[in-house]
Amino acid sequence: MFLSDSHLPQLLTAEDYTSQEQFQRELDRLFLPSWQLVGTMSDLKQEGDFFTFELLGHPLIIWRTEGRPRAYLNVCPHRFSRMKSETCGNTGERLRCQYHGWEFDCDGQTRKIPDAQSFRPLTKGAMRLTEFPVETAGQLIFVRLTDAPGPSLSEFLGPFDEIARSCFDENRVCYDRIDMEVEANWKVKVENGMESYHVDQIHSGTFGRMPDSSSCTHELQENRSTFATVEETEDRVTQALDRFIHGLAGQEPDWEYKHYMFYPNFMFIKMRLFTWAETVLPIAPNRTRLYTILFCHGGRPGSLRGRIARRMMSSWGRRFIRIVAQEDAEIIPEVQRGLAAARRPSTGVVSVREERCFHFQEYIRRNTSAETEQRQTPNGTTDGETSLVHS
Numbered sequence: 001m002f003l004s005d006s007h008l009p010q011l012l013t014a015e016d017y018t019s020q021e022q023f024q025r026e027l028d029r030l031f032l033p034s035w036q037l038v039g040t041m042s043d044l045k046q047e048g049d050f051f052t053f054e055l056l057g058h059p060l061i062i063w064r065t066e067g068r069p070r071a072y073l074n075v076c077p078h079r080f081s082r083m084k085s086e087t088c089g090n091t092g093e094r095l096r097c098q099y100h101g102w103e104f105d106c107d108g109q110t111r112k113i114p115d116a117q118s119f120r121p122l123t124k125g126a127m128r129l130t131e132f133p134v135e136t137a138g139q140l141i142f143v144r145l146t147d148a149p150g151p152s153l154s155e156f157l158g159p160f161d162e163i164a165r166s167c168f169d170e171n172r173v174c175y176d177r178i179d180m181e182v183e184a185n186w187k188v189k190v191e192n193g194m195e196s197y198h199v200d201q202i203h204s205g206t207f208g209r210m211p212d213s214s215s216c217t218h219e220l221q222e223n224r225s226t227f228a229t230v231e232e233t234e235d236r237v238t239q240a241l242d243r244f245i246h247g248l249a250g251q252e253p254d255w256e257y258k259h260y261m262f263y264p265n266f267m268f269i270k271m272r273l274f275t276w277a278e279t280v281l282p283i284a285p286n287r288t289r290l291y292t293i294l295f296c297h298g299g300r301p302g303s304l305r306g307r308i309a310r311r312m313m314s315s316w317g318r319r320f321i322r323i324v325a326q327e328d329a330e331i332i333p334e335v336q337r338g339l340a341a342a343r344r345p346s347t348g349v350v351s352v353r354e355e356r357c358f359h360f361q362e363y364i365r366r367n368t369s370a371e372t373e374q375r376q377t378p379n380g381t382t383d384g385e386t387s388l389v390h391s
């Protein structure tokens with residue numbers, strides 16, 4: 001059942017989804033202080049492996065050294081070239097800039113400057129890479145773009161820290177990614193991901209019908225919310241197949257579908273043997289990058305039965321989740337066009353089934369309104385109570 005007993009107002013105005021000023025406030029107040037998903041440890045299997053990632057205007061290089069990932073701005077302190085332009089590779093024990101060949105060690109210190117005497121005098125340690133905090137949850141790698149005091153990743157994930165780690169642990173295998181851009185404000189996509197009301201209309205060929213309200217559970221916390229439903233099929237053949245595949249992976253059948261949302265822009269979903277993590281990255285007020293990493297349970301590492309289960313499931317999962325993503329990607333720009341129209345017929349309304357959108361809009365209001373005096377809390381966002389908070 002849902003938490004509200006009557007419909008709710010649409011709190012955000014069209015301008016909140018279209019204005020450059022609001023966009024900048026969101027970047028500064030919501031995105032820079034929070035943890036951002038950038039990739040997985042499966043991208044960094046060997047010492048020296050790296051990958052590059054464009055995060056909120058910051059070109060990053062994530063590099064595995066001494067067994068752990070570290071994150072640097074992919075901009076050289078010499079004359080500002082991007083040091084690496086490849087999406088991934090292995091750079092060994094030194095990071096070498098592709099322009100003039102400066103080399104850096106795993107602490108970001110300059111280790112070699114070709115023709116060094118031509119730079120005299122140069123204070124030792126003066127020219128180094130900009131490093132950012134990195135933490136992992138299972139195989140997922142997160143970066144914070146500020147050194148300012150803020151929450152640890154565990155604090156950011158709060159009571160869902162443990163489930164996040166287990167949903168992306170070493171028993172899961174990363175089998176696909178979806179990286180796309182849509183012509184819409186980032187909040188349109190987040191809100192789309194937080195309501196099941198559009199399922200009948202948009203996902204009739206994939207998810208089928210929206211779940212009955214009696215099988216739905218919403219959980220609302222400050223800066224987070226979840227949605228859970230149970231999808232047990234009545235079809236005996238599908239049930240038997242589900243049990244068989246779960247058995248191969250050494251898992252008990254689990255028909256719960258659960259969506260975890262961490263404001264502003266990180267979510268993960270658990271569905272049968274699948275888990276997927278999504279990040280919604282603003283590019284401009286009306287342009288957003290959607291980056292999704294898909295995992296499938298493969299039983300214990302090295303298990304043959306698990307590998308068979310994963311092979312059977314992953315091609316189905318890849319197709320299913322790609323179709324769902326495309327279905328949403330087609331409707332989201334239509335919302336943005338309506339928001340950008342010269343006029344609209346009403347101020348909007350939010351159903352009880354969409355109450356997580358209202359909760360998210362309260363979070364946006366609380367943290368970004370021009371009048372709000374910013375009061376930092378341990379989780380890096382502003383303090384405040386909401387009418388729907390059930391912590």
Ligand code: FES
Nearest residue numbers: 076078079097100
């Ligand atoms: S810009 Fe990197 S070495 Fe010159």
Ligand SMILES: [Fe+2]
Nearest residue numbers: 192202203328
């Ligand atoms: Fe959807």
